[in-house]
Amino acid sequence: MLTAILIGFMGTGKTTVGNVLAINTQQQQIDLDDEIVSAAGKSIKQVFAEDGEAAFRQLETTVLKTAFKRNGILSTGGGVIESETNRAVLEATEIPIIFLKTLPTVILERLTGEDAAVRPLVGQLGPAGLTRLWKKREPLYESISDLTILTDELTPEEVSEKIETFLAQKSAVE
Numbered sequence: 001m002l003t004a005i006l007i008g009f010m011g012t013g014k015t016t017v018g019n020v021l022a023i024n025t026q027q028q029q030i031d032l033d034d035e036i037v038s039a040a041g042k043s044i045k046q047v048f049a050e051d052g053e054a055a056f057r058q059l060e061t062t063v064l065k066t067a068f069k070r071n072g073i074l075s076t077g078g079g080v081i082e083s084e085t086n087r088a089v090l091e092a093t094e095i096p097i098i099f100l101k102t103l104p105t106v107i108l109e110r111l112t113g114e115d116a117a118v119r120p121l122v123g124q125l126g127p128a129g130l131t132r133l134w135k136k137r138e139p140l141y142e143s144i145s146d147l148t149i150l151t152d153e154l155t156p157e158e159v160s161e162k163i164e165t166f167l168a169q170k171s172a173v174e
């Protein structure tokens, strides 16, 4: 079974934190973006360019549903909350959902030009568009999460520790 799902905007450290958390708790990490690349047989950039964002979102939904049958920590892509189906799936689950929240200024510093090569939306939207998207998505992440962690000033290890404490408290209560 999945033991935690990490959500949040691009550049909030979902994959990095998920990796630390997986190592610390001796579980495997499932990265939804990697699963999409495997399923599509091409890079995310290629899926966006050749098939369009809608096709990418459909694939994301399929891969999300499949991930629920697996064991470990699930790191999602920042746009997983765009689809109503995905939001319904995430709202319905009992698996703890952790929102890694990072303010746009910090995200924009992290998402450098290099990221445009792997994250199509970074290149397409630019700083103002990304900030608008962040504002639109922020309440959606909030509404489906069980824990929000402000990551601006934390290292991935510190974020992971907070998640581990939360998960331990939760399982002690249950």
Ligand code: S3P
Pocket: 008, 009, 010, 011, 014, 015, 033, 044, 076, 077, 078, 079, 080, 118, 119, 120, 121
């Ligand atoms: C996206 C985020 C990316 C990836 C794709 C679209 C988004 O994942 O799924 O480029 O819509 O925010 P990361 O959040 O891991 O960068």
